[in-house]
Amino acid sequence: MEFILEEGKRLHEECSTLILPALSIGNVGQLAVDLLVSSTRADKIGYLDDPLVLPCVGNDAYEPVPRGLLALPLEAYDSPSNALTLIQQRSPVVKGMMVEFAKNLANFAASTGKKHVTVLSSLDSGKRQKLDVLSETQIYYLSTANNDGSDNDCERIGWKRLHEYNPVQRSWKYLDDLAKGDSLLEDNLSIEDELGHEDYFPSLPFAAIFSCCKAKGLKVTCILCYCSEGDNIPDSLLLAEAACKLLGPGSDSFRGNEGGGWVIPLSWKTVYGPPPDMSLF
Template sequence: MEFVPEEGKLPNKDCSTLLLPALSIGNVGQLAVDLLVSSTRAERIGYLDDLFVLPCVGNDAYGPIPCGDLALPLEAYESSSNALTLVQQRSPVMKGMLVDFAKHLANFASTTGKKHVVLLSSLDFGRWQKIDMSSGPQIYYLSSVNPDGTDHHCEQFGWKRLQEYDPAQRCWKYLSSLAEENSMRDNNLPFDDELEEEDYYPSLPFAAVFSCLKAKGLKVTCLLCYCSEGDNIPDAFNLAEAACKLLGLSPRNFHGDESGNWLIPFSWKTVYGPPPDLSIF
């Protein structure tokens, strides 16, 4: 993975926290990063070039005027006032190359001096075992602070550790071994269509990135929410707000509008296409 800086721009060493999405159902992590980039008015400092990320290109996601700035698969932004680096990922990783990509990402975080990595992702609502919506949408977390994934700081917000995380379970253990480069790939592990219920979570992108970051000795916190495909903008707000709580940030201190509210990304105006033609009703 190569970091290609914008002309005349260099990464700020004081931005020691890295925040990025892990692709999953509903693209909630990506939407949350969009919201944070827009609301903090983070400045694009360059992009990441990786062989294992599928190519894509589009118009600027945050500017209202088509000025020729292209959106690329992996972009790096900085909000110096919040000591925050944000990476937005807009296209998936090539099949079978997820761990290799995660290692590249971990190397980038390590070599650029990041001390804390916050990973935002979503989980399939259909696999939620203990549904309790009495307190509204819930945030789950997974942390590298303790071997069992717990973190007292996260618990203070009322979040629950992802119960399905078991470092002794075969796929979690194998993933950790790959991240630490202690084993070759095991062809005896099940194929995607043979995965059991307990294998679902370690098969997701966030698990590979978490394992590789942890193997580098970095502090990493995964913030997760359950969702279904559809309008996931409310889930994105929920996840972005959780990230702010974790990092001690507030939208009122961002460079948004005068009310201190979130600044909606311009690209969200067409995220679900144009409105329906009313003449059909």
């Protein structure tokens, strides 16, 4: 992975917290990062070039009037006033290469002096435990603060630790070994092994990023919400607000369209395609 600074831009040392999405159901993590980039007025400082991410290109996603600037698969934005660096990922990772990609991200975070990596992601509501279905809790977390994944700061906010995290369970342990370089790809779990419910969560992108950043000695917090495919804008608002609660800047401090609050990105106007042709009715 290579980081390319845009001409005239620089990395801000005060931006010690990195926020990035982990691709999952409904693209909720990406939508939440969209909100944070547009609402903090973060400045694009460069992009990351990684052969493990599928190529894509599009128009500028955030300006009120598109200027014809290209949007690339992995872009970096700095918000010095909030001490944040944000990475937006717009295309998926090559199949089977998620751990290697996560290692590259962890190396980038460590080499640029990040102290805290915050991963925003969604979880399939169909995998939610029956006991949790009746709970009013919407945000779950996973942290490196303690060995069991718990974090006092997250608990004070009212979030629940992801129950399915078990560092000694075979898939979580194998992922941890891979991140540390203690296992080879040939040592993968046998395809004859029966995969259970407990193996689902370690297979997700957020888990790979969590394990690889942890292996680099970085503080990591994954902020997670259950959802289904559909209109996931409310889920993204929830996840972005959760990031603000943990990291400090409140959405009421953003320079919103009416003096405060969230700034909806221009690209969201076509997130579900153009409106229907009314001449059909």
